[in-house]
Amino acid sequence: MKVVVIGFGKLGTCIAHILQQSNGIQLVQVYNRSIKTTNPLGLASDVFTNQLAHIITDADVYFITVTDTAIAEVAAQMPRVAGLVVHMSGATPMEVLMPVSSSVGVLWPMKSIGIATRQIAPNTICYQGNTEETTKRIAQLAHLFTPQILLTTQLQRQQYHMLAAVTSNFTNHLYALAQEYCQQHQLPFTTLQSLIEETATRLATTDAKTSQTGPALRGDEKTIATHRQLLQQNAVLLNLYNACTSSIQLFHNG
Numbered sequence: 001m002k003v004v005v006i007g008f009g010k011l012g013t014c015i016a017h018i019l020q021q022s023n024g025i026q027l028v029q030v031y032n033r034s035i036k037t038t039n040p041l042g043l044a045s046d047v048f049t050n051q052l053a054h055i056i057t058d059a060d061v062y063f064i065t066v067t068d069t070a071i072a073e074v075a076a077q078m079p080r081v082a083g084l085v086v087h088m089s090g091a092t093p094m095e096v097l098m099p100v101s102s103s104v105g106v107l108w109p110m111k112s113i114g115i116a117t118r119q120i121a122p123n124t125i126c127y128q129g130n131t132e133e134t135t136k137r138i139a140q141l142a143h144l145f146t147p148q149i150l151l152t153t154q155l156q157r158q159q160y161h162m163l164a165a166v167t168s169n170f171t172n173h174l175y176a177l178a179q180e181y182c183q184q185h186q187l188p189f190t191t192l193q194s195l196i197e198e199t200a201t202r203l204a205t206t207d208a209k210t211s212q213t214g215p216a217l218r219g220d221e222k223t224i225a226t227h228r229q230l231l232q233q234n235a236v237l238l239n240l241y242n243a244c245t246s247s248i249q250l251f252h253n254g
Contacts, residue, residue, distance in 0.1 A: 001025055004055060006074060007065035008032035008048075011088060011109075014117045015063055015145075017041055022144050029056050052077040059083050061141065063107075064097070072096040084137055090161030093154055094130060105129035105138045108157055109145065110164055112172075121146040126157050177237050209251070216248040 001024055005016045008030050019025045020041060030048050039045075049055070055062075057079050064087040066074050071087050078100050085101040087094070090108040097104035111123040127142045127149060129135030135151070142149040152160065175196070182189040202211055215223040224245060231238035 001061065002028045002059040004029045004031070004059045004062045005065060006031040006052075006055070006062060006078075007067075007070075009065070009067075010113045010115050010117065012063075012065035013040060014113055014120070015065055015088070016043070017118045018120065018145055019063075025144070028059055031055060053079065055079055055081070057081045061086070062100075063088065068092050075100050084134065084141075086138060086141070090126070090164065091158055094128060098130075103130070103134045103137075105134055106157065107138060107142055107145070108161070110160060112168055119145075122148060124148040124150050126150050126152045126160060128152055128154065128157065174240070177234075177240070181234060181237060212248065212252065214248070216245040217252055219249070 003019055003025055005012050005019070005027065008016070009032075012030070012032075016027060016030060019027050027043070027047065030043060031050070031052065032048065033050055035048070035050055052074060055078055059081065060083045062078075062081060062083055062085045064071055064074060064085065068089045068091055071089060071092050075085075075097050076099060080099070081101050083101065084103045084105070085097050086105045086107050087097060088107050088109065090110075092106075094104050094106045106126070106128045108126045109120045109123060110126060111117075111120055123146060125142045125146050125148065127135070127138045128151065129138045139149060139151070178192065179189045181187075199211075215227070227241060228238065231241055
């Protein structure tokens with residue numbers, strides 16, 4: 001199976017690496033808008049192009065791994081192809097790909113992709129196709145990346161994407177703010193590592209609402225006031241503390 005990867009950032013590099021390791025897959029072309037000065041996968045130089053007009057049209061599958069905001073623009077500039085075209089966005093409708101091919105769909109990995117990420121498993125990948133036959137083909141492709149695959153509608157995928165932002169991106173931001181606070185006050189953030197891991201692991205066996213603890217739940221206004229005093233010089237963290245305290249109290253008592 002001949003495959004093209006369009007976009008060679010963090011996601012594109014991860015996908016290209018997985019495809020390189022897959023039996024029966026020939027990575028015939030990689031598009032990137034600028035000439036790459038680094039080639040972490042050791043691909044042959046003639047595989048690369050920085051011209052969408054030069055995308056080959058006889059490949060079997062095209063993976064569009066550019067940013068969400070660039071997908072429609074890339075699709076508009078690509079030549080029309082006979083192969084299957086999928087984008088890898090959680091929020092973007094698959095219909096933006098219709099100018100490119102009659103067989104289109106989505107493969108969205110529910111995973112934070114870093115510069116060194118080289119696998120999707122064991123995380124889930126959500127998939128969708130514009131026809132029943134296309135959907136079956138995309139399901140087969142999904143299994144190249146992880147055994148955990150989930151057929152979703154566009155709405156369900158967008159809902160999962162939003163929830164991924166809440167449960168992963170937002171919590172990571174809280175960790176970043178806590179790390180910064182620790183640095184400012186000479187506290188080792190690593191002391192909190194076990195608590196962080198325990199809280200996340202507990203979700204596998206216990207309902208999050210049932211597991212809630214802390215001064216907000218108890219209505220411990222004296223402790224809450226102490227916490228607020230400690231955050232007087234940190235407006236961002238204080239605002240988040242107040243918002244979360246109010247949300248916990250409303251959620252459990254409202």
